[in-house]
Amino acid sequence: xxxxxxxxxxxxxxxxxxxxxxxxxxxxxxxxxxxxxxxxxxxxxxxxxxxxxxxxxxxxxxxxxxxxxxxxxxxxxxxxxxxxxxxxxxxxxxxxxxxxxxxxxxxxxxxxxxxxxxxxxxxxxxxxxxxxxxxxxxxxxxxxxxxxxxxxxxxxxxxxxxxxxxxxxxxxxxxxxxxxxxxxxxxxxxxxxxxxxxxxxxxxxxxxxxxxxxxxxxxxxxxxxxxxxxxxxxxxxxxxxxxxxxxxxxxxxxxxxxxxxxxxxxxxxxxxxxxxxxxxxxxxxxxxxxxxxxxxxxxxxxxxxxxxxxxxxxxxxxxxxxxxxxxxxxxxxxxxxxxxxxxxxxxxxxxxxxxxxxxxxxxxxxxxxxxxxxxxxxxxxxxxxxxxxxxxxxxxxxxxxxxxxxxxxxxxxxxxxxxxxxxxxxxxxxxxxxxxxxxxxxxxxxxxxxxxxx
RNA sequence: GUGGUUGUAGCUCAGUCGGUUAGAGCGCUGGAUUGUGGUUCCAGAGGUCGUGGGUUCGAUUCCCAUCAUCCACCCCA
Numbered sequence: 356x357x358x359x360x361x362x363x364x365x366x367x368x369x370x371x372x373x374x375x376x377x378x379x380x381x382x383x384x385x386x387x388x389x390x391x392x393x394x395x396x397x398x399x400x401x402x403x404x405x406x407x408x409x410x411x412x413x414x415x416x417x418x419x420x421x422x423x424x425x426x427x428x429x430x431x432x433x434x435x436x437x438x439x440x441x442x443x444x445x446x447x448x449x450x451x452x453x454x455x456x457x458x459x460x461x462x463x464x465x466x467x468x469x470x471x472x473x474x475x476x477x478x479x480x481x482x483x484x485x486x487x488x489x490x491x492x493x494x495x496x497x498x499x500x501x502x503x504x505x506x507x508x509x510x511x512x513x514x515x516x517x518x519x520x521x522x523x524x525x526x527x528x529x530x531x532x533x534x535x536x537x538x539x540x541x542x543x544x545x546x547x548x549x550x551x552x553x554x555x556x557x558x559x560x561x562x563x564x565x566x567x568x569x570x571x572x573x574x575x576x577x578x579x580x581x582x583x584x585x586x587x588x589x590x591x592x593x594x595x596x597x598x599x600x601x602x603x604x605x606x607x608x609x610x611x612x613x614x615x616x617x618x619x620x621x622x623x624x625x626x627x628x629x630x631x632x633x634x635x636x637x638x639x640x641x642x643x644x645x646x647x648x649x650x651x652x653x654x655x656x657x658x659x660x661x662x663x664x665x666x667x668x669x670x671x672x673x674x675x676x677x678x679x680x681x682x683x684x685x686x687x688x689x690x691x692x693x694x695x696x697x698x699x700x701x702x703x704x705x706x707x708x709x710x711x712x713x714x715x716x717x718x719x720x721x722x723x724x725x726x727x728x729x730x731x732x733x734x735x736x737x738x739x740x741x742x743x744x745x746x747x748x749x750x751x752x753x754x755x756x757x758x759x760x761x762x763x764x765x766x767x768x769x770x771x772x773x774x775x776x777x778x779x780x781x782x783x784x785x786x787x788x789x790x791x792x793x794x795x796x797x798x799x800x801x802x803x804x805x806x807x808x809x
Numbered sequence: 810g811u812g813g814u815u816g817u818a819g820c821u822c823a824g825u826c827g828g829u830u831a832g833a834g835c836g837c838u839g840g841a842u843u844g845u846g847g848u849u850c851c852a853g854a855g856g857u858c859g860u861g862g863g864u865u866c867g868a869u870u871c872c873c874a875u876c877a878u879c880c881a882c883c884c885c886a
Binding site for chain 2: 418419490499673700757758794
């Protein structure tokens with residue numbers, strides 16, 4: 356049989372030990388911050404019922420869902436004729452489960468399902484992979500990890516403030532220079548209302564969102580394509596024109612512009628409340644009111660966030676916002692939640708590119724015993740046990756092969772100390788300890804080694 | 810879904826204006842050094858030149874298709 360070429364599906368990856376150490380550093384850092392703010396962990400299954408997922412992420416999102424083929428003779432239950440059927444329609448008949456697309460919607464399902472077992476406001480964090488049938492490219496994978504924090508059951512802007520603080524802490528600890536962009540869906544709605552374009556809200560936000568990518572001319576032609584009138588476009592550009600002003604100036608501009616829009620003013624007030632908290636709170640990361648920030652996920656209803664790296668162009672590293680009615684479809688009305696999601700894989704890419712991973716996290720095994728043979732093994736094993744009892748990561752080479760090979764192994768694994776115990780050392784009751792970095796070698800008693808390593 | 814890039818050794822890549830034996834560096838294995846890695850020297854293994862078809866006396870090279878890959882758009886973490 357011809358050997359098959361080993362490969363993983365498009366957009367998925369293996370992680371080597373050296374990569375896992377760094378990934379875990381990111382996860383541990385994020386988790387630590389989440390816990391510091393009082394969030395508790397949960398997990399949900401990789402797959403959800405398709406009915407849970409469909410329709411929550413917009414038309415585009417539905418297309419990007421990975422669907423799982425029903426088990427058994429799935430075609431026998433298909434009622435419609437296979438000929439000329441729209442594939443989307445067929446899919447719903449042969450697939451009733453899908454891989455989760457994000458962690459927020461499963462969380463909403465989770466909250467409603469476990470209503471009696473949780474206490475509100477419910478603060479949870481969740482770090483798990485999600486899957487999207489997107490075309491992979493730079494910073495985009497088909498399987499990637501999200502690190503979500505959400506509070507559900509509280510309308511207070513204090514939650515938004517806390518999330519900004521969490522973002523600030525995480526990126527500070529990870530040594531990434533970032534900018535937090537904040538906006539509010541109510542403001543966008545208010546603008547659309549004010550310029551009489553409520554019916555074209557989606558087109559309006561999409562065009563606005565693209566400003567930094569396609570420039571103002573690009574936005575203008577997009578708006579024309581969507582059927583906006585000259586005067587409407589002028590109004591949109593009055594919003595774009597305040598882009599370089601500071602947060603306070605933007606707010607006073609909005610208050611004037613949205614004077615007749617109740618919802619718009621509500622949005623401005625929310626943003627102002629959040630920003631006001633930071634007049635007395637220290638923040639390392641820049642917090643910018645970005646009126647062109649829109650975000651595609653259409654369940655957001657209030658504040659929206661996005662975090663970008665200042666040094667690497669890779670799309671957003673973190674995003675989120677407030678959703679007033681995510682649990683509504685699952686039967687729980689009038690419960691508001693707010694949350695954000697860190698993209699661990701993109702954070703990894705940025706940190707790798709910037710070379711900001713701490714050097715000391717690569718160490719794993721501290722000590723390796725060279726294997727000289729059966730007699731020596733029996734002599735070393737109890738010592739090894741004692742090292743481990745003392746919390747020192749240690750191992751013995753499992754075979755008594757050529758020393759060169761054992762040393763190469765230790766070297767490749769970056770093990771800082773190698774211990775040689777042969778006939779001589781056993782007779783003298785000492786250990787020959789080699790420092791792999793300096794190459795120095797010295798004989799010492801076991802107790803001294805313990806002291807040296809702990 | 811749309812447009813483009815690239816597929817040659819385990820990895821990173823060179824090369825062949827179509828010709829007999831396809832190269833380098835790194836890595837790997839062995840030796841110099843039978844109790845010493847990372848440096849040095851010597852030797853060796855490893856390729857159906859992505860896959861299928863076409864043109865040709867002859868294709869890794871030219872043409873077509875296909876798959877994979879990466880990048881951009883769309884959208885997003």
